[in-house]
Amino acid sequence: MKCRNVCCYRWSSEERLDGKTAIITGANTGIGKETARDLARRGAHIVMACRDLERAEEARTDIMEDTGNENVVIRKLDLSDTKSIRAFAEIINKEEKQVNILINNAGVMMCPYSKTADGFEMQLGVNHLGHFLLTYLLLDLIKRSAPARIVVVASVAHTWTGLRLDDINSERSYDTMKAYGQSKLANVMFARSLAKQLQGTGVSVFSLHPGVVQSDLWRHQHQCIQVAVKIFRIFTKTTLEGAQTTIFCAVESGLESESGGYFSDCAPARCSRAASDDETAQKLWEISCNLLGITWQ
Numbered sequence: 423m424k425c426r427n428v429c430c431y432r433w434s435s436e437e438r439l440d441g442k443t444a445i446i447t448g449a450n451t452g453i454g455k456e457t458a459r460d461l462a463r464r465g466a467h468i469v470m471a472c473r474d475l476e477r478a479e480e481a482r483t484d485i486m487e488d489t490g491n492e493n494v495v496i497r498k499l500d501l502s503d504t505k506s507i508r509a510f511a512e513i514i515n516k517e518e519k520q521v522n523i524l525i526n527n528a529g530v531m532m533c534p535y536s537k538t539a540d541g542f543e544m545q546l547g548v549n550h551l552g553h554f555l556l557t558y559l560l561l562d563l564i565k566r567s568a569p570a571r572i573v574v575v576a577s578v579a580h581t582w583t584g585l586r587l588d589d590i591n592s593e594r595s596y597d598t599m600k601a602y603g604q605s606k607l608a609n610v611m612f613a614r615s616l617a618k619q620l621q622g623t624g625v626s627v628f629s630l631h632p633g634v635v636q637s638d639l640w641r642h643q644h645q646c647i648q649v650a651v652k653i654f655r656i657f658t659k660t661t662l663e664g665a666q667t668t669i670f671c672a673v674e675s676g677l678e679s680e681s682g683g684y685f686s687d688c689a690p691a692r693c694s695r696a697a698s699d700d701e702t703a704q705k706l707w708e709i710s711c712n713l714l715g716i717t718w719q
């Protein structure tokens with residue numbers, strides 16, 4: 423059921439997740455925290471995959487007190503370092519009997535040029551490559567946990583640009599907006615490609631735009647923009663509202679036939695033509711594997 427309020431499309435359902443396990447990256451703030459809170463309220467075992475353990479602990483306490491669900495754990499994950507991603511996955515593969523929902527939510531937007539520990543441009547490295555590797559390392563467990571879902575928090579920013587396949591790490595030139603747009607385009611393409619690969623396995627994959635959300639994501643923007651996001655509330659969402667499409671994709675029953683789809687305001691939406699280009703998506707897949715040193719057909 424949707425509330426058709428002009429901007430927020432709050433979605434509600436009674437769906438329960440008792441006995442299910444959900445991993446949410448970047449769950450200590452913003453959309454990720456509200457997603458974790460909602461899934462905890464539905465009874466899921468929550469793994470908060472966070473870089474900042476202090477802030478994660480505060481968020482965990484808040485979520486547990488609010489929902490009464492004490493089955494919420496924090497595991498360290500820094501998506502800008504493949505060693506951290508591998509260490510996280512090793513712990514999950516050892517500790518967790520199942521992973522029914524993986525939410526690739528963490529992200530960084532329009533930051534000054536910097537590189538991850540492995541030399542990838544930061545936005546591509548965290549938003550796309552980090553989650554690509556994480557999904558790869560958890561996929562066997564996710565498949566064994568089917569029915570399962572992988573939800574990729576992308577953005578309408580995927581329409582801002584195409585992929586720069588000849589300079590994917592923006593080493594020749596860097597435009598903060600285009601690099602963010604590219605990383606989000608990679609998110610949508612990854613979700614589409616993965617959904618195709620996982621047909622018949624019981625694992626569904628979705629990507630989505632959460633809306634323009636009043637979160638910390640804007641920290642690298644000019645102060646005027648940060649203020650505008652907060653002031654023009656009619657055009658923007660609270661983090662609770664911004665989490666609704668993620669929760670919808672993770673929880674709504676009967677969505678499996680839409681696997682590979684892109685969502686906005688808790689409904690299927692059209693992604694850009696570039697995002698539906700299967701040939702480029704295949705090249706992106708190969709480049710991602712090469713950069714990460716993995717074989718994933």
Ligand SMILES: NC(=O)c1ccc[n+]([C@@H]2O[C@H](COP(=O)([O-])OP(=O)(O)OC[C@H]3O[C@@H](n4cnc5c(N)ncnc54)[C@H](O)[C@@H]3O)[C@@H](O)[C@H]2O)c1
Nearest residue numbers: 448452453473500501502527528529577634635637638639
């Ligand atoms: N806020 C918006 O308007 C908006 C719009 C479209 C898409 N999105 C997407 O929504 C997602 C969540 O963003 P948000 O708005 O809640 O912002 P946020 O800044 O509140 O949350 C981002 C989270 O990612 C985590 N993160 C960043 N770098 C990380 C790293 N290297 N390793 C692990 N975690 C890391 C942060 O710690 C934080 O918890 C992002 O993927 C973002 O691109 C947001």
